Amino acid sequence: MVPEDLVAVVIEKVMDTLAGLHAGTRNKHTEREACRKAVKAQQLHVVLRIDLPGAQPHASRGQRAAAQQAMANYRQAFRRFLRRVVNGKVRVITGREDPPTVPWSVRWSEEGRQAHRQT
Numbered sequence: 313m314v315p316e317d318l319v320a321v322v323i324e325k326v327m328d329t330l331a332g333l334h335a336g337t338r339n340k341h342t343e344r345e346a347c348r349k350a351v352k353a354q355q356l357h358v359v360l361r362i363d364l365p366g367a368q369p370h371a372s373r374g375q376r377a378a379a380q381q382a383m384a385n386y387r388q389a390f391r392r393f394l395r396r397v398v399n400g401k402v403r404v405i406t407g408r409e410d411p412p413t414v415p416w417s418v419r420w421s422e423e424g425r426q427a428h429r430q431t
Contacts, residue, residue, distance in 0.1 A: 318362075319389045326358055326394060355400035358390065367406040379406070 336347030364382055366375030387404040394402055420428065 319386065319393065322358075322360055322390065323393050326397070330356075330397065356398045357400040357403070358394060358398050359401075359403045359405060360386065360390065361405050362386070363406060 333347045333350045336343060337351055362383070364379040366372075366379040367383075371379070383404045383406070387402060390402045390404070391398075
């Protein structure tokens with residue numbers, strides 16, 4: 313289920329993460345150097361992975377078009393609100409794709425797969 317204010321929730325998470333990274337550069341702890349590297353990064357990329365009904369390859373053409381439009385709307389809203397903060401890319405992807413621009417993949421854990429099957 314997608315919350316009505318998904319854009320606001322994600323933007324708040326991005327801003328909180330950035331604030332946490334900046335705060336993490338101040339005190340001595342084991343992750344201080346990782347925080348410093350992140351803060352000094354030349355580009356910041358934000359990726360939202362969202363599973364929308366109709367984004368699956370087997371969905372009808374109309375459902376896929378609606379999902380693509382929804383993703384484009386999210387991407388546009390994120391770019392508009394984050395343009396002064398994110399100097400890199402803002403991407404919205406579905407859980408059904410592993411684009412080459414995202415250097416990781418997402419897979420179900422066995423516990424998650426079993427819980428999903430029970431619903």
